[in-house]
Amino acid sequence: MLQVGLEHFLFVSAILFSLGIYGIVTRKNAVMVLMGVELVLNAANINFVAFSKFGNFGINGQVIALFVIVLAAAEAAIALAIVLNVYKTFVNINVDEINKLRD
Amino acid sequence: MSENLLIQLSVTILFLPLLGFFAVIFLNKKIPNMYKFELGVISLTFIATLLVLYGKLSGYIDETIIGTFNWIDFGKVPVLGSVTIELGVKLDNVAVIMLFTVNLISMLVHYYSVAYMKDDIRYNLYFAYLGIFTFSMLGIVITHNLLMMYIFWELVGLSSYLLIGFWFEKDSAADAGKKAFLVNRVGDIGMFIGILILYTNYHTFTFDEIFAQIQNGVIPFGSSGWLTAAGILVFMGAVGKSAQFPLHVWLPDAMEGPTPVSALIHAATMVAAGVYLVARIFAMLTADAMVFIAVVGAITSFVAATIAITQNDIKKVLAYSTVSQLGYMVMSLGVGAYAFAFFHLVTHAFFKACLFLGSGSVIQAMHHEQDIREMGGLRKKLPITYVTFLISTLAISGIPLTSGFLSKDGILAGTLAFGDLTGHWLIPAIGFTVALLTAFYMFRLVILTFHGKPRNKEKYDHAHESPKLMTVPLIVLSTLSIFIFYTPNPLSPDAGWFLGEWISTPQTVVPQSSAFEFMNDGTTGTSNEIIHSQIYEDAMHHAHYPAMFLSLALAGLGIFLAFVFYQWKKISADKFAESIKPIYQFSLNKWYVDEIYHYTVISGTLAFSKILHWFDAYIVDGIVNGSAALTRLISRISGLIDTYIVDGLVNFTALFSGFMGLSLRRLQTGKVQTYIVFVIFSVFVLLWVFNSI
Amino acid sequence: MDLYDIIFYLFALLTLVSAYFVVTNKNIVHSAFFLLFTLFGIAGLYVLLGADFLAVVQIMVYVGGILILLLFGVMITNKITNVSIKTGTIHIIPAAIVIGLFAGALASIMVKTQWQTESAKIPFTTSYALGKSLITEYVLIFEILGILLLIALIGAASIARREEKE
C-alpha cells in the first residue's frame, strides 16, 4: 500500500485538482482565480507524466505536459492582461462583482 | 391563243385590279390623282377580258381549260398518303361570260364614279376599294375549286363591307356595312361546313374531281342525305351572298353605300355570285336539295316583291327588286332551268346596273334626295337618264324585245315544266305572281320619279342632266338590254348563240335514286347523267308558249295597274293603302324581319354574352379569387391558431419558464464561480448516478 | 518503503499542503509564495517520474515566469500603497462541501480503478528523446505553439496597452 505506484500520483493529482477548483470557486480576486487554474493545470500535468511512465507511452506524455506548460504560460500572460483591463474598467478585480452576465 | 396563254391572261386579269388596289392604297397620300392608275388598270383588265372571251369562244368553245398549282403540300401524311391543296383556274364558257360581265360593269362603274364621287374626301381610296372588289369578284368567277371560291367569297364580303361603310361618318352606313358582313358570315359558316363535308369525303376541293367521285358512286358518309345536306349547306353561302330569305335583310341596308357601289356590287355582280356558286355546284345537287333551293328562291322573290311595292326610297325599291330577281334566279336553278338562270344573271346584271346608275343620276340631280315622293316629272330634266331607265324597266318587267323578256320567260317556263313534272305547282304560281308585282312596282317607280308633276319644285328646278361620264355607261348598259345581243329571235332565246352555243346545262352526277326521275335520260334508261333530259326538254317546250303569254299578260296587267294608280290616279293609292292597312304596314315594315332578328338573335346573343361576362367575372374568376380568399382565410385562421394556440403554448412555456426562472434565478448569479460549483456538483451527481464511485 | 517512497511522500505533502495554503490564505502575496512551493513539489514529483527535463522546465517556466507574472499582476492591481493586500472569499461552505465530495469521488476513482500498468521504458535522459520528438513527430504542434505564444505575446501587449489609446 505504501509502495508508491501510479495510484499515488493520481491521488495527489486528484487532490491538487480539487484544491485548484476550490481556489477558482472561492476566491474573489482574479489573480487568485488564476492561481487556481495553474493548480488545475499542474494536476493534469502530473497525470500526463504519470501515465507516461506507468502506461508505457514512452516520451509522449512528457511532450504533452511540456505543451501544457507552454500553454499555461501563454494563458497566464493573456489572463493577466485581461485582469489589468478589467481592473481599469471596474476599478477592482473581484470576480463576484463583475457579474454583467447576470443582466 | 393557246390554253396556257388563256390561263395566264386570266390570272393577269385577276391580279391587275389587286395591283391597282395596293398602288392606290399606298400612294394615295402622295399622289393626288392616283385614282387614274386604277382607271387605267381596270381598262387594261377589260381589254384582256375581251381577249380571253374571244380566245375562249373562238377556239375552245366546247372545252374547259383548267390550270392549277399546288398551294399547300402536306407531304406524306400517315394513312392517307400525299395530301395537297390545289388552287386553280377553270375557264369554261360560263366563267368567261361572267368574267366579261363583271369587268364590263366594273369598268363602267369606275368611269361613272369619276364623276359621281368627284367631291369626296376619300376619292382615291374609293377607287382602291373598287379595285379590290373587282379582284375578289374575278377570283370567284375563275376559280376551279371550292376553297378558292370561299376565299374570294369572303374577300368580296370584305370589299362590300368597306364600300357600304365608305361614308363611315354616318352611323347608318357603318351599321349597314357591319350588318352585311355579319349576315353574310352566317351563310358562310353553312357554306364552310358544306365544303368541309365534301373535303372530308373526297379529299379535294376541286369541283370536277368531286363530281367525278360522286359519279363513281362515292357518297358522303355513305348516305345520300349527306349529299343533300352538303348541297344545301354550300347553298347557304349563296343564301347569304345573294340575299335570299331569310338572310336578305342586309341588302336593302347596303344601299347606304355610294350608288355606283350599289350598282356594281349589290345589284349586278357580287349578289349574283351566290347564283354563280349554285350554278357551279349544280351537278351535285340532289332532288331534295333542288326543291329546297327552289322553295327558298320562290319565297325570296315573293317576299321581296311584296316589300318593294310599298317602299318610297328609290334605292330601296331597286334593292328589293334585286332581291326578288335573285330569288328568281335561285328558283330557276332549283327547278333545273340552269341555262336560263345564268342567262337571267347576265341580263339582270346589265339592266339592274343600268337602273342603279340611273337612280344615281337622279339622286345627284336631286341633290341627294332619295325619296320618290319628292320627285316627279324628271323626264324633261333628265332625258337620257329617263330613256335608259325606261328601257331597263321594260327589261326587268319582261316586255318583248328586251333581254329580260327572254330570260324571265325561260325561267317561268322552267317553273311551269317543273310543276308539271313534279307536282310542285306552288313554285310557278309564285313565279307568275312575282312577274305581276315586278311590273307593277317598277312602273310605280318610273311614274313617280319621271312622270307627273314635280312635287318638290325647288329641287326640281335645280336638277340637271348628268355629265357624259355618267350617261355613257347608262347608254351602254341599256343597249345591252336589247335582245339582239343574245339571240336573233326576239321571242325565243333557244336558237341564239348565248343559249344555243355558249351555255349548256351540266350533267348531273347524283345517283339515280336521289335525283329527280325526270332527269333520267329516257333514251338510255340506265344512264343517270343528263339533267337536261328529253323529258325535261319536252316539258320546257310545252311550257314555253303558255308561260310567255301568261307572263306577258301579267306584266301588262302590272304596268296597267301602275298607271291606274299613279299616272292617271283613277284609284288613290293612299286610300287603297288605308283600306288594307295591316297588309300595307306589314309590307312597308319589310315583314318585320329586322325587328324579329333584333329582338331574338341579336338581343339574345348580346344578353347571353353579358350573362357569360358576368359568369366569367364573378363565377369563374370568383372561384379563382375565392380560392385565393379561402387560402387567405385559412392562413388567417392558422395565423390566429398560431398567435393564440401555438404561440400561446409558447408564451405559456415562456411564462412557465419565466416563473421557474424567477425561482431559479437565485441560482443564476452571473458569477462564473457559482456555475463552476454547479458543474462540479453535476459531475459528482453523474458519477454517483452511473455508479462509478 | 524505500527512499523513493519517502521522497515521494515528502514531495506530495509539500505540494498538497502548500496548495491548500494557496487556496485558503487570505493574503494574496502569501498565496503566491505558497504556490511557489507547490510548483517545487510538483517539479519533485516529475523527477520521481523520470521526467528530469520537464522538472527543470517546470521550475524555470512556472517559478521563473508565471509566478513572477502573477506577482506583478497582484502588485499592479492592488496598488500596493493603499489597498489591502488581503482578498475575500465567497460562499466557502457550499463550495467546500461540493468540492470535498468531488475530491473524494475523484480520489476514490483514481484509487479504485484497476490501471493497466506496464514497466516503463523511459530513457534515462529524456532531453534527447524529447527534443527529437518535438522536431519530428510533434513538429506541427510545436510550430503552432510557437505561433500561439507569439499571438499571446502580441495579444497580451495589445490588451494591456489599450488604456493609452483612450
Next chain:
Amino acid sequence: MEGFPILTLITFLPILGMVLILFMPSVQKQWIKITALVVTILQVVLAAVLLANFNYEAVGVNQAETFQFVEQFRWIEIYGGSWLGTIKIDYFLGVDGLSIPMVLLTAIISLIALISSWKIDNAVKGYFALYLLLDTGMMGVFVALDFFLFYVFWELMLLPMYFLIGIWGGPRKEYAAIKFFIYTLLGSVFMLLVMIGLYFSASEKLGDGTLAHTFNLLALMDQSNYAPDGILSPLNPHNLRFIAYIALFVGFAIKIPMFPFHTWLPDAHVEAPTPISVILAGVLLKMGTYGILRISFPIFPEITRDLAWYIGLFGMINIIYGALVALAQKDFKKLIAYSSVSHMGYVLLGMASLTTVGMTGAILQMFNHGTITAMLFLLVGVIYDRAHTRDINGFGGLATQMPAYTGYITVAFFAAIGLPGLSGFISEALVFVGAFGVPEIRTITIISALGILLGACYMLWTLQRIFFGKLNEKWSSLQDLDLREYIMLVPLAIIVLLLGIYPSALIDVMTSSVNYLVEIMLPTTTTISSIGF
C-alpha cells in the same frame, strides 16, 4: 453550321445582353436600350440563319438523330444514393419542325416588343435587364429537349414576367402580377410532379451500359425505356399515367389559357405595359400548347387518343365562350385578351384532331395568333398612349383623325377574324378541315364554326364603335402613327399578309415533323375510314 452552338447562342444571347446592361450606369438610358435592341436584332438574324440551314426533311419529334442543331452534354450528374440512383440532367437543345416556328416567333416578337418598349422611361435598366432575361426563358422553352431543362426555362420566364407586370404595369398591377404568378406557379407544380414521376419510371442506357433515370424527353417518349413497375410506366397495369396526363395538361392549360383557367389572362393583359402584353399574347400563351405538343402528346400517346374528344371540347368552349365574353367587354385591351382565349381554342381543336391537317393548322395558328395579337396589342398601346383611356364606347370617328392607324387595325382585326388573304384564315381553315375529318369531334367542330361568326361580331362592332361615326371632338388632337410605330407594325403586317397568301412558307417547315408526330400518335390498327382526314 456543324459544331457551331447556334441554339445556345440564340438562347443565351439575351442573358449576355442583360449582363452588359447590368454593368452600365443606369443613367445611360439610350445605351441600355440600344444594347437590348442589338441583342434582339442579332437574335432575329440567328433565327433566320437557323431557318436557312434547316433541313425540311428531318423529322425530329422523338428521334434524337433527326433533331437539328443539337447540342447535348451532361449538365448535372450526381450519385444520389441507392434510392435515387445517378441523377443525370442533360443540357440538351435541338429543334425540329414543331419548334422552329416558335423559335422564329419568339425572336420576331421579342424584337417588335422591344421597339415598343422604347418609350419606357422609369427604371430603364431594370426593365431591359428583366426583359432580356424573359427572352432567354422563352427561347429556352422552345429549344430544350430535356424535361428538367425545359422546366428550368419555364420557371426562368416566370420571374421577370412577374416583375415586369408588377413594376411597370397599370393601376392594379400588383393584383394582376400576383394572380399571374400564382396561377402559373400552380401549373408548374403539376408539371414538376409529373416530371419527377416520369423520371423515376423511365431510365436510359448510359454510355457505359448502366441504366440511369433520365429527364431526356426523347428517352421518355420511348416506351421501352420504362421500368415495368414505374408508377408512370405503360407496362405497369396499375400505372397513374392517366392522372399524370391530366395534371400535366392542367399545367399547360393554365398557360394557354384554357377555360376555366383563363381568368388571369385579362387581368394580366390589362395591367401589363404594352410590350409585355405583346410578349404575353405573342409568345407566352404558345408555350402551353407547345408543351402539350412536345411533351404530353408523344409521351402519353394512348391517353391523348382517349382524351382527344375532351381536348376538342375545351377548344370549342374556349372558342365560343371567349368570343361571347369578348362581345360584352368595354375595355379595348380586355376585349383583345378574351379574343386571345377564343383564338387559342382553335389551337386546341386542331391538336385534338390528331391529324396532319389539323395539327399543322394548330401550329400555324400558334404562329399566326402570335403575330396578329401582337399587332392588336401594339395598336391598343398606341391609342392608349395618346388618349389614356381604353373605353371602347368613349371613342368614335377616329378613322377620320387617324387613317393610317385605322388601316393597320383593320388589317389586324380582319386577320383575327379569319379573312382569307390574311394569315388567320389559313390556320383556322386548316384546323376546321382537320378536325371535321375526325368523326368523334365532328359535332364539336361544327359548333366551333360559330366562333367565326362571333369573332366577326365583336371585332366589327369594336371597329365601328371606335373608328366610325362622327369624330368625337375630344379626340381631334390625336396624332396618327409615327415612325417608330410604323417600324413595329409594318413587319407584322407583312408577315400576316405573306402567310395569308403563301402559307407554304411556314407549312413546309413543319410537315415532316407533324406527319411523323401524327404517325406515332396513331393507334396500331388504323384504316382510312376510322381516321377520316
